[in-house]
Amino acid sequence: MSNIWTEGSSRRDFLKMTASAGVAGSGLLSLPGHAQAAPLNLYTWSAAVDTVKSHLGAFEAKTGIKVNYNNAPWAQYRDTMVTKFVGKAPLDVLWVSDSWLPEWADAGWLAPINSFPELMKYNAEADDFSTQSMQYKGKQYGLSYYTDYMAFFYDEEKLKKAGIKEPPTTWDELVQQSLKIKAAGISEYPMMLPMARESWLIEFLTALVYSHGGGFTDASGAAIMSDPKKGAVQALQWIVDAVNKYKIISPACVETGELNGLKSFSSGNHAFALLSRYRIRTLNDPKQSQIAGRVKQALMPAGAGGSHATVGWMRFHGMTAQAAADKTRAANAAKLIEWYGGKAEGQYRFQKMLFADIGAGFAVKGLFKDPEVQASYAKYSDIAMFEKQQQFARKKDVITRWFGEWDEINGSAWQSAVIGKITPAEALKKSAQAWNDLRKQS
Missing domain, CATH: 3.40.190.10 (Periplasmic binding protein-like II)
Incomplete structure (x- = not known):
């Protein structure tokens, strides 16, 4: 937002x-x-x-x-x-x-x-x-x-159809459950992740980065997003693999905004979704959702070495x-x-x-x-x-006077990695360089 x-x-x-x-x-x-x-x-x-x-x-x-x-x-x-x-x-x-x-x-x-x-x-x-x-x-x-905050939701009925008793607690587990759901023909793209370049994008990305145990910047405001041990690279690699390797997220995610993601999930197209927490009211409203009564919230899945943190x-x-x-x-x-x-x-x-x-x-x-x-x-x-x-x-760790300018560059870099133009490491290097340049100019 x-x-x-x-x-x-x-x-x-x-x-x-x-x-x-x-x-x-x-x-x-x-x-x-x-x-x-x-x-x-x-x-x-x-x-x-x-x-x-x-x-x-x-x-x-x-x-x-x-x-x-x-x-x-x-x-x-x-x-x-x-x-x-x-x-x-x-x-x-x-x-x-x-x-x-x-x-x-x-x-x-x-x-x-x-x-x-x-x-x-x-x-x-x-x-x-x-x-x-x-x-x-x-x-x-x-x-x-x-x-x-950004929340993690799941369609309880789809998990039950796939023989899954509990929602995933880690991002790796989400991949495995999604592959099972996909193999059963329940959903072509079990995970819904909006990645269109709109004002919501930084919230989606930050939730992924935080849950992987890292951040975009450190306590002093310096860029750490390109450090392979600081969460962002791992988070982006997870998305890239989910889209291109495992095919559990649609490649159209880069054109899907938060509202269209909500509509797609509420239409029954997915088993899991990252959405704004308040959307749960719409998702379980029979007048607005085809999966009303089936949507549950679970803790944000954790990355390797990460936690259930969200933004x-x-x-x-x-x-x-x-x-x-x-x-x-x-x-x-x-x-x-x-x-x-x-x-x-x-x-x-x-x-x-x-x-x-x-x-x-x-x-x-x-x-x-x-x-x-x-x-x-x-x-x-x-x-x-x-x-x-x-x-x-x-709280978001990138809110500065130059946030808007950097956000455009960062969003484009993540999208470029998802569609295979650059590697996750290259994307985050570009993002970090833009942050450092804007910080010096401020």
Whole structure:
């Protein structure tokens, strides 16, 4: 779900100029809030709009703080916000993707919330990977309202037909089970793995790399993806073999995006799939899926020397530097952020509303024990597995100002290896070189 930039070096030069021209966000004060003359301005992308509006109406009634609400489609959202930032349009609180944080923070468009203890206290109740995804250069930039991860699903009926009692626990075991399913004529391509060059691709690849025990970068941010002992090369080799040697993944995977992958799996074409965790609701909905009631979640298979690790992502409410520059406005913006990202009247109301509305995940660990959440999830999946896999989730290790430019190069390199143009080692060498070059230029 990470947005991809395509402007190359021009984007980097643009950011250098706007960073110096941006409004600085520092010296935030947490003061008692009171209604300001002008309403706050809230901007989101066009998701769960009715739920957002409902919760906003309750906020205005409770606090007396008026809020102007606007939204834009996800596909245009980042560009819309950048244009507004540069033009200094009125913005106070907005939705932010973890993928954009370094860019927007360095440009001076977002303000940290560290001086608001009423917001920072929620970290104690949230999953670490989600909180870490909101932090940059030692500062935190908001509160998460939505968190999720890449999950591994299987069609229980297909496994039973092949005489398989339990889902695979390793990627090697998945190969063996897939070959058995394929030989029985149950599925031509038992494993569904979307690899189209879209914003989801980095999540799919990172889940494979993490579960193989490695990463794209180390703790210092240096590229390790080309190191044959650091997970990425092994993960790509597994995909290449699955497509070309074992033929358990369709060669059309490089043209299949996340949504089409979902449709293909829900049509009964595969036994296994890597998909966003929240898709389980659709997969087990008889109105939307031909395999409803048969889809189960299992832990992410582990590579040799790896684990059940997967990649997580999150979205958060951030405060603009423009809002932070005014004490009253900053205090009221903090109230709005808490209303959505923290508790409203003693409960995590917005997270529960989103969960009930669209099955969206959450970072709040206590919600896994909430009776209403448990009862709702039990209708289509196992919440214990949902929680167990989330404990293995990690933030993406490639989120930087140059992420978008590198992501294009990296995605193309992986695809080239899958279709046999280059070897996995050559592909990851190309990816590492691009990372190092962009890092030097930043």
